[in-house]
Amino acid sequence: MLSxxxxxxxxQKLAGLLQQCTRGLAHAIPSDADTPLQAVxxxxxxxxxGRNHLFVPGPVxxxxxxxxxxxxxxxxxxxxxxxxxxxxxxxxSKYVFQTQAGTPFIFSGTGTGGWEAALTNTLxxxxxxxxxxxxQFSHLWIDMMQRMGLDVTVIDRPWGEGADExxxxxxxxKDKDKKIKAVAVVHNETTTGVTSDIKGVRAAMDAxxxxxxxxxxxxxxxxxxxxxxxxxxxxxxxTGSQKALSLPTGLALVCASDKALDHMKTAKLPRCYYDFAxxxxxxxxxxxxxxxxxxxxxxxxxxxxxxxxEGMDNVVARHHRLAEGTRKAVEGWGxxxxxxxxxxxxxxxxxxxxxxxxxxxxxxxxxxxxxxxxIGIGLSQVNGKVFRIGHLGNMDELxxxxxxxxxxxxxxxxxxxxxPGSGIGPAIxxxxxxxxxxxxxxxx
Numbered sequence: 001m002l003s004x005x006x007x008x009x010x011x012q013k014l015a016g017l018l019q020q021c022t023r024g025l026a027h028a029i030p031s032d033a034d035t036p037l038q039a040v041x042x043x044x045x046x047x048x049x050g051r052n053h054l055f056v057p058g059p060v061x062x063x064x065x066x067x068x069x070x071x072x073x074x075x076x077x078x079x080x081x082x083x084x085x086x087x088x089x090x091x092x093s094k095y096v097f098q099t100q101a102g103t104p105f106i107f108s109g110t111g112t113g114g115w116e117a118a119l120t121n122t123l124x125x126x127x128x129x130x131x132x133x134x135x136q137f138s139h140l141w142i143d144m145m146q147r148m149g150l151d152v153t154v155i156d157r158p159w160g161e162g163a164d165e166x167x168x169x170x171x172x173x174k175d176k177d178k179k180i181k182a183v184a185v186v187h188n189e190t191t192t193g194v195t196s197d198i199k200g201v202r203a204a205m206d207a208x209x210x211x212x213x214x215x216x217x218x219x220x221x222x223x224x225x226x227x228x229x230x231x232x233x234x235x236x237x238x239t240g241s242q243k244a245l246s247l248p249t250g251l252a253l254v255c256a257s258d259k260a261l262d263h264m265k266t267a268k269l270p271r272c273y274y275d276f277a278x279x280x281x282x283x284x285x286x287x288x289x290x291x292x293x294x295x296x297x298x299x300x301x302x303x304x305x306x307x308x309x310e311g312m313d314n315v316v317a318r319h320h321r322l323a324e325g326t327r328k329a330v331e332g333w334g335x336x337x338x339x340x341x342x343x344x345x346x347x348x349x350x351x352x353x354x355x356x357x358x359x360x361x362x363x364x365x366x367x368x369x370x371x372x373x374x375i376g377i378g379l380s381q382v383n384g385k386v387f388r389i390g391h392l393g394n395m396d397e398l399x400x401x402x403x404x405x406x407x408x409x410x411x412x413x414x415x416x417x418x419x420p421g422s423g424i425g426p427a428i429x430x431x432x433x434x435x436x437x438x439x440x441x442x443x444x
Contacts, residue, residue, distance in 0.1 A: 053373040055403040057190040057220055057349035057390035058243040062299075066246060066394075069302035070295040077294060083286025089297050090283060092304040093253055096222055096245070097237055098312065099229035102255040105279050106300070108293045111219035114238030114252035115141050117274035118215045122236060122260050123181055124268035125149040130171055130212070131184040132156075132163045135191030136379040141184065141217060148269055153180075159382060162189070162196035162344040165204040172208035182213040182235075188221035191379045193337065193351030193388065194344045195225060202232045213260060219243055220348050222253075223307065224319045224392040235260040244348070246393035247299045316347075322391040322400055323347040325430045329404045329423035333411070338386050348392040349376070353385060358416055360387040366410040373406035397431040 054061050076082075093104040107113055123129065129150050133139050134157040145152045155167055163185050172180065183205060188195045198216055205212065213235040218227055222237065223244030229237055234257065241251035256264075256276060264276050278289040307315055323346070330337060330352055338351040354360040360378050364387055367373040376388030389403050404424045411418045437443055 048372055050372060053371070053399075053402050053406060055390050055400075056374055056376040057388060057392060058240070059249055060243060060246050060390065060393035061395065061399070062246055062248065063303070063306065063394045065306065066299045066302045070299040072295055072298055075294055077288070077292055085286075085301075086283075086288065086292070086297070087286045089301050089304075092301060092308075094255070095304060095308060095312070096239070096253065097229040097255040098227060098231075099255055102229050102234075102237075102257055103261060103280075105254045105256070105276060105283070106292075106297070107252040107254065107274060108250060108290070108296070109252040109274075110249060111217070111238055111240035111243075111252055112140075112144075113274055114219070114240065114254050115144055115217065117252070117254050117271075117276070118184075118236040118238055119145060119148060119150070120267065120269040120271035120274060121256070121276045122213055122215070122263040122267050123148075123150060124266070126151055127181040128153065128179050129182045129184055130155065130168065130180055132168075132186070132196070134159055134161055134163075134194060135186070135189035137191060137217070137219075138186040138189055139380070141186065145184070150269075159192050160194065160338045160340060160344075162194045163201055165197065165200045168201060169204035169208050172205060172210040172212065175208075175210065178211060180210065180212050182215055184215040184217070186217040187227070188218070188225060188346055188348050190220045190346075190349055190376075190388070190390075191351075191382065193339045193346045193349050195221065195346040195348070196344065198234065199228070199232050202234075213263060220392065224315065224348050225346075226316050229255055229257075233257070241296065241300065244392050245300065245303050247296060247303055250293055250296050251300060318395075319347040319392060321431070321434060322395055322397065323350060325397065325400060325427040326350045326389055326391055326404065328426040328430045329408075332423040332426040333408070333418055334422075338382065349388055349390045351378075351382075351386050351388045354387065355416065358414060359384045362414045363387050363407070363410045363416075366413040367406050370413060371406040371409060373403065373410070375403065375407060375410075397435070400431075401428065 090104055093106060094102065107117065127150055129145060130153045131142060132155045133142055142152060142154055157164060168183065185196055185198060185201055187198055202214060205214065216234050216237045218237050219240045220243045221227060222239040237255045239253045241247035242249040282289050327350060330350060336353045338353050339345050361384055364375055364377050367375050376390065378384060378386040389407060391400055401424060404427050408418060408420065408423050
């Protein structure tokens, strides 16, 4: 047993150690911290009230109906029920591409995998391909082409402009021996907020009487912007689940024309997982060559059902209206779009230039750290010069109001001379003046 004196000494020693620890903790706490608790929490471990406001151009907000549809137990895709279900999903996916003649494929993967499928199933090493570079994603597709051993002619355009049909027509017209096997175009470049004219690209190819395949990256356009696979005679189109289809990342949807499938028979680029042939052997019977992501397929079926209920023309009109309201806000702020020419302005997202001396990354960080708002940073050569507001997929006016209000506050936090209300005001006015009654609802 310790004596009273020993116990007192031990208590005194413990008190001294505690005091030293407290002093050390006090030095570790920033002067503006609200409570000592903040000093010991791991970064990003605190969950604030409300919700994260997601306004990047993918991943996007997922509708509650889709989330409920995806909430299924584990199932065996080799059981008899799957064949009819998967055939229905494949048939539904044709609606997204606006095609009757095309053959759809659904891969577990991303849009990047769809890029690979488009190239490897139609081309051979050394084949000549013409493409445009006007942003990070067109650049990355070019990188893939080059690494695959294709002979790539790159048409560089200013970041903020789109595909120049006249330049393409001139290149194709000079190819007298028809050695160019494909033309590849990123429909909507999310780096810059630019949408190229695929109908115009097809017209340029026709004017040059050129037989090249037309390969289109529609990852951030298909399901949000006008896209006509059959009418524009696209040969391979690619999209991803996390964009306009409003699903989690995880599916690459690809559609191929009969012409593309004919090219597949002689294409020599190595392929395995993304081989159309394996899908063609199994899909007609309602099966897949590899294990599918069932929850994603349930979500895809529900998402397409919602697109059908709204009608694709109405979907396109909704995205245009949301984009127009956002552009009204940019005008009210006195700022400029990276895409200066109206013909190329994207309705999937808005890319906003910041004034000289203002680092756009700070705006994005303020938005997330202060208001739980996720907006897009500038990528590659426009990093620090722009920020991006996405308005594609499961989106409406009131959701966009939170994005614009949050961006407005974040810009003020970053030192920009923005008058509160100068952007959100014009956006609200535009949306209120152009609003219609939601179908099946009535105004009292």
